[in-house]
Amino acid sequence: MKKSKLHLLSILILCAIISCKEIPNSGSYDHIKSITSEIDDDKLVNIEKIENEWLTHGGNYQENRYSSLHQINKSTIDSLGLVWSINLGTSRGLEATPLVVDGIMYLTGTWSMVYAIDIRKGEVIWTFDPEVPREYGEKGCCGVVNRGVALYKGKVYLGAFDGRLIAIDAVTGKKEWEVLTVDQNKGYTITGAPRIVKGNVIIGNGGAEYGVRGYITAYDAISGEQQWRFYTVPDNPGNGFESEAMKKAAETWTGEWWKFGGGGTAWDAIVFDPELNQLYIGTGNGSPWNREIRSPGGGDNLYLSSIVSLNPDNGEMIWYYQTTPGESWDYTATQPIILADLEIDNRQRKVLMQAPKNGFFYVIDRTNGDFISGEPFVYTNWAKEIDYQTGRPIESPFARYKDVNAQIAPHPIGGHNWHPMAYNKSTGLVYIPAREGSSWYGQEESFNFEDDGRSWNTGKGWAEDKPSVQDSLIPKTIGKLIAWDPIKQEEVWSVVHQSSYNAGVLTSEDLVFQGTGEGDFVVYDSKTGEKLWDFPLQTGIVAPPITYMVDGLQYVTLVAGWGGGLATWVKYVDQINPGGIYTFAIGGKKSPPTFPKKEPSELINLDLTATQEQIDKGQRLFRRYCSHCHGDGVIPNLSYSRPEIFESFPQIVGDGIFLGNGMPKFNDRLSEQDIDNIKNFIISNAKQQRTKLIGEE
Incomplete structure (x- = not known):
């Protein structure tokens, strides 16, 4: 595009920004009631045809985080600028994916706060505080964070940190109903976003490190009445089984695992295929991590670290695929799942794709759970490869760390964690916010299980009398943005970041958007990985961006604010500024945020008399x-x-x-x-x- 045309476009878009603020109906009671009441099952199923809005967590039911909007592209990216920002006044983690309907945005912050925002004005309409008791914060493994809400028929649905599912009036921000989804005497929490599937709100939970039993539940979106519940691991066989799936699972456990909770919490990935009428969930790690403690006789320990297909009408299991049998490393399979149709070996396949913590990228037939392919996308040594005949990993001799202390990759944080990846239909590539890293594993010499729901019980320790196995090939701990070919199962390009903890991604035809742990919002060429544009936000970013269109203008929004398992590395201790919401468009002219200069932090230096x-x-x-x-x-x-x-x-x-x-x-x-x-x-x-x-x- 010639410079004169680009300049004209910038002027026209800037005029659109100004005129947006003059719409008197925006944010009114009638406006919000009308647009949110129209979000029903049909609209959610056909959301890809709408394009202009972001109505569900992953952008659509495929959860591919791909946008066909193209006003922001390689030719116009130099004119992308900040339109407005809102300081949320917190230095704790912000991880939410916002939802947008006709210029009205809904998102969550720390302590499960919910915000409704008028995009045209850049102003908060209302705030909802679920009043999570502050003492409940000790049950969270990774901060009092929340990853977003769901929208349906005039209501906003929140999974609160203390285990409540809350329906909020989308217009007024007033609570309509709430239901307690967990036993609050145990270590359950909710940090993930609910999903709407066929008139039900689907919600899971977290807490495997605290000794809980995982499950996922469907509630009627209008009344809040429970419709079904699927447990991910079996309870004490002496109490009977809730389903045939639990009876089958119990055959793969030994000992008295139920005393430790078992784990398997479904705290993030929930994806629905309306054509196949299958609901896919990702399940979590064992409780405790170490199988030698929870299931001393071995076994696969179903359905830990698995992708499970459920019938969304009754919660009955259709099929499962276990990514990490006998999980012992905190290798959850709760990481985002993407649905796609790929041509593999001259055959069109309906697949799901996942890059879980264990370091392998999986392509699975989503009709029946058959393994198609799996290859490492980061350095991995717990398993040598995946056996393509059985779909099972071929483990390294030291992987179980039973008789050794072993340096194992990936780290428990994972080769990929909750930060959403994206699939680009134009390039055919999956963009993964990945990390290289490792951790030492050994037998905890005196495992002390406390069923109090208030302390970690991992079973991972260091055995003083065991030899050490150190891997000299493990690379330096880094973060990476990887462009991955899911058909060839190989990296096409990658970008190395300074921090190992970076944001989820968004993609359009020729662009990839991602924030970094150092506080920059960056746009890359989707085919080559070339950096095209960046903007300093001065606080670490872990949440994924979204894009949408309002009154003919395409926007990109993300929340910035450190959160999650690596938020206070010593290297970044002085970069934790207040987090906020930032919205960009072509022609935006606002300056980057400014924060008071901090004095460099110093290590405490006190006298020590202890033995x-x-x-x-x-x-x-x-x-x-x-x-x-x-x-x-x-x-x-x-x-x-x-x-x-x-x-x-x-x-x-x-x-x-x-x-x-x-x-x-x-x-x-x-x-x-x-x-x-x-x-x-x-x-x-x-x-x-x-x-x-x-x-x-």
């Missing part, structure tokens, strides 16, 4: 009760705390004086000496980090 035994005890307690938030988690690294924090340490940890901020109290579980040991471990760890940094200088 090594006390420090070691503190380390074990820290790993059990603190590390999932304060280690690699979403709360600032305690090694960088201010001295006064340690002066009030017993009151903070024991008495809960920061309970309102989500910091639980532990005086019912930890003695004064325990709390002191944890404090001393943190101080000791900071000294070690300081020594290491001085050595590196």
Whole structure:
């Protein structure tokens, strides 16, 4: 496109931006009621024909996050700019995919807050607070995050962090009904987005690290009445079985696994094929992770780490495919599932595609669950390859870490986690927000199961009397954006990121959109991976972008804000600015956000008088009760705390004086000496980090 034409287009679009704000009906009661009431089953099934809106979590029932809109393209990308932004005032994780209908946006933030926004004005219409009790935050493995809502017949549906499913009036933001979907005495949480399938709201849950039994439930979208429930792992056989699927599954377990919960929580992937009338869910890891503890006689432990097809009318299982039999590494199969029709070996196949944590990219026949292909998309050593005759992994000798301490790849965070991938119908490529990495696995010498729903129970430890197996081929821990050919099962191009924790993706015909852990929003050429455009948002981005059109203008929106398992790496501790919502269009002229300059954080440097035994005890307690938030988690690294924090340490940890901020109290579980040991471990760890940094200088 010539520069003069491009300039004219920019002027016309900028005029459209200005005129959008002059529509008096936008955001009114009648407007919102009309547009949200029209979202029904027929509209959701035919959403790809609508193009202009983003009405369901993955963009459509295929969940491919592909848009045919092309106003923003390679020729116009230089004129893409910020139209408006809204600061949500939180430095905790923002992971939501927004939904959009005719210029009205719905999305979630921390503590399951819901926001309705008028896109034309860039203003919040209403906010809904489900009032999640702050002490419930300790049950979350990876922050008090939420990945989005569902829309149907004038209602917004929220899966709240504390396990409630809530229907909200889309116009007023008032609660219409709620139903408790979990036993709140156990470690259940909800962070995933609900889906609407044939008049029902489908919702799963999380909490496998806390000793729970996974399941997924369908509720009538109008009344909230439960329609069916599918458990992902069996209960005590002495209590009978809920279904034939559970009876079959029990044959693959040994011991008394039900005392540990079993796991298998379905906390993210939920995809519906209306043509086949099949609902596909991804199930999670074992509880505890280590099969030697939960199922000491071995076994596949169905239906852990599996893709399961259900009849959406009654919840009965149709077929399953297990990606990681006998799961022992936190290799969930809850990662996003994409439906597509591919020509493979001169034959048209209806497939589903998934890149789960275990590092293999799978193409499965979605009609019957037959394995088609599976190849590693990141460095993987727990399994050598997939046996194409059986569809089962061929494990490495050290993979089960029964007699060794082994360095195993991928890391428990996974070769790919919840961050959505996208499938481009034009290029035929899948774009995966991936990571390379590894972790040490060993037998926990004194596994102590506590069925309190308030502490981690992984069974992964370090056996002092076992030899170590270290893999010299494991690459440096990095994040990557990978363009993957699902037919040839090979990488076409990739981009290496500084952080290993980056955002989900969106794709259009010639573009790929992704945010980075360093805080940049970037657009790439979909065929080559060439960077075409970027915009600094100055806080880590993990949520995926969406695109839509309002009044003839194409927008791109994403939320920025650190969240998830690697949010406070020491390297990025000073980059956690408040998160917010950012909306872009051709002709946008707003400047990047500005935040007060922070003084560089310094490692705490306090005198230490504790014995090594006390420090070691503190380390074990820290790993059990603190590390999932304060280690690699979403709360600032305690090694960088201010001295006064340690002066009030017993009151903070024991008495809960920061309970309102989500910091639980532990005086019912930890003695004064325990709390002191944890404090001393943190101080000791900071000294070690300081020594290491001085050595590196």
